[in-house]
Amino acid sequence: NAGVTQTPKFQVLKTGQSMTLQCAQDMNHEYMSWYRQDPGMGLRLIHYSVGAGITDQGEVPNGYNVSRSTTEDFPLRLLSAAPSQTSVYFCASSYPGSSGNQETQYFGPGTRLLVL
Amino acid sequence: AQKVTQAQTEISVVEKEDVTLDCVYETRDTTYYLFWYKQPPSGELVFLIRRNSFDEQNEISGRYSWNFQKSTSSFNFTITASQVVDSAVYFCALSDLTGANNLFFGTGTRLTVIP
Numbered sequence: 754n755a756g757v758t759q760t761p762k763f764q765v766l767k768t769g770q771s772m773t774l775q776c777a778q779d780m781n782h783e784y785m786s787w788y789r790q791d792p793g794m795g796l797r798l799i800h801y802s803v804g805a806g807i808t809d810q811g812e813v814p815n816g817y818n819v820s821r822s823t824t825e826d827f828p829l830r831l832l833s834a835a836p837s838q839t840s841v842y843f844c845a846s847s848y849p850g851s852s853g854n855q856e857t858q859y860f861g862p863g864t865r866l867l868v869l
Numbered sequence: 870a871q872k873v874t875q876a877q878t879e880i881s882v883v884e885k886e887d888v889t890l891d892c893v894y895e896t897r898d899t900t901y902y903l904f905w906y907k908q909p910p911s912g913e914l915v916f917l918i919r920r921n922s923f924d925e926q927n928e929i930s931g932r933y934s935w936n937f938q939k940s941t942s943s944f945n946f947t948i949t950a951s952q953v954v955d956s957a958v959y960f961c962a963l964s965d966l967t968g969a970n971n972l973f974f975g976t977g978t979r980l981t982v983i984p
Binding site for chain 2: 784786788793794795798802843847849856858859860863
């Protein structure tokens with residue numbers, strides 16, 4: 754198993770450009786999530802999905818779109834990049850678990866994004 | 870609302886010393902989960918432990934141990950006989966309210982082990 758993979762590893766954008774960060778997992782996990790990590794702020798949830806065709810917003814969703822057409826893939830789209838979106842982006846996946854039971858999220862290696 | 874506080878921003882220890890990383894949390898949930906992740910200099914996030922709020926037993930895994938105390942809302946992490954490879958940022962996290970296994974993270978503690 755490759756686990757959770759993310760591409761690209763590093764990207765530089767100009768303000769106003771759009772791009773898609775790719776995330777894929779081969780563990781048949783139903784749940785997938787996107788976080789961003791900024792210095793001194795830990796990780797914050799952007800969007801998440803509990804299955805194909807189902808997405809929802811997290812703590813910091815503005816400026817980002819997601820879709821989930823397959824179980825394996827969960828791309829994150831930046832519509833019009835801004836310097837405030839300079840960050841490290843992590844994708845995570847997990848099994849749904851039984852009712853009331855929280856399963857462990859497994860993280861991809863991250864994408865470092867610089868917006869000039 | 871969920872809150873996780875890691876008051877120690879940075880810690881430096883000399884190799885072979887013991888070190889404890891503090892984590893204090895706030896939640897109104899009666900059932901919740903706590904996690905620790907390690908982020909080495911290479912940047913990936915490595916899962917270390919998951920603990921259910923009903924299980925207050927301390928856990929030991931090799932040189933790592935965790936002390937969960939509901940009375941003080943703390944879930945502290947101790948590394949015994951630290952090694953240079955332990956140098957990393959350590960994050961404590963709490964299950965959030967989305968019901969989708971998402972986590973609310975603390976701001977992390979950077980541990981530097983000096984040889």
